[in-house]
Amino acid sequence: MGSATTQARTATTAALDASSAVDLGVARDLFAAARALDDSTQLGGALSDASATPASREALVRAVFGAVSSPASLDLLTTIVQQRWSSTSDLIDGIDDLAVRAASLAAGDADVEGELFGFSRTVAENPELELALGSRVGDAAAKSALIEKLLGGRVSEATALIVTSLVRQPRDRRVRSLLSAAMKTVAGQRGRTVATVVTAVPLNEAQSSRLAAALTAKYGTRVSINTVIDASVVGGLRVQIADDVIDASVSSRLADLRQRLAS
Template sequence: MGSATNQALAETTAALSAATGVDLNVARELFVAARELGQTSQLAGALADSAAAPAARAKVISDVFGAAMSPTTATLLTNAVQQRWSSPSDLIDGIEELAVRAATIASTEDVEAELFEFSRVVAANPELELALGSRLGVASAKGALVEKILDGRSGEAAVLIAASLVQHPRERRVRQLLSRAIRIVADERGRAVATVTAAAPLSAAQAARLTDLLSRRYGTQVSLNIVVDPTVVGGLRVQIADDVIDMSVSSRLADLRQRLAG
């Protein structure tokens, strides 16, 4: 991700934080806009063209989306296309991120935990992952399938995010889409996400101690997503963004085997 895109993301996130009337309808409309741009490369290219005047790009948004979207959504999209993005793909990603953040702002549910639980359902069902990730499936049918699976299990925001993302994967795997959304949700709520892999479920006391340790280490509130995997044998494997802390027995055994072999 280029420096231009990083700056653009900072500007659009600030605009979202300052906006009024952000609700799930705004998030839904932002997802629609991202999907439309993803399906129309010429439009995405024109809106991400920094050589074009910002006012001209804003007019395109008004002409294409203005009548069909709420004033809040139109304002956020206008702000987004007036930024400088490193590529059309980054612009689409940025609008999609705005949609995830808007859904998070509009919800009081634990959106992050609900998305994580759905990602575990996908991971445990190869046929479901294949169905959602197939290029041959109808996009709306994939969204409807997610809505059916999550009905009664997740809040509206998590359902909207998951169902929208699977309809517009853009060469990304389903679990990759969900992992990115989880990180965005956590960031919007001022947290970092730690994926903890353990051989057995952590007790409440163990989870609390680990949360406190990681929060102090990283200087921010850390939220745990716990994956139970008996193959780690014992200990823990913790991943926060690109940082991996591997304290698992399986890792130590693998290291020992490598040393003995070498």
């Protein structure tokens, strides 16, 4: 990600946080705009053209999306295209990112992170499902129908919107990567960091709370826990936060012991 894109994302996130009219309709409008730019090379190129004036890019956004977007959505889109982006791809990713953030804000207290994580585990455990959702030749409507069948009534409306929108147009990205990035975006929007904990048996509420408190103290930010049950770790646990891995599993200690005995 180039420095221009980093600055653009900071500015657009600030604009979203300052808006008092963010709802799921705004998130839908932003996802739709990202799809429109991805579908039209000409439109995407024009709106990411650094040689064009911000005013001309804003005028184009209003001409294309003014009749189909809410005032709040249009304000955010104009803010987005007034920024300088390193590439058209970065611009589209930036709109998707803002859409995920908008859905998170509109979701209230819904556990969007946990729901996204749960669906990512379902995908990870079902290769055929991952293939169907990630297929380049798959019909977008069929993918949406499949997700509705899997998630309808089981997750918040915000989570369903995020999953459906990202899977409809993955742009050569793996489904699990999309879900993982969305989880991190939602956590960041809510001032948290996501920790993935791999353990042989489920943690009870007290254990989860103690672990979250310890990780919060270590990293200086609130940490939410996503748990993966894997009998192969034998005992103990393995924690991953971003690029950091804390491996306190029995399987790791046994592997280390075997390596020492073999040397």
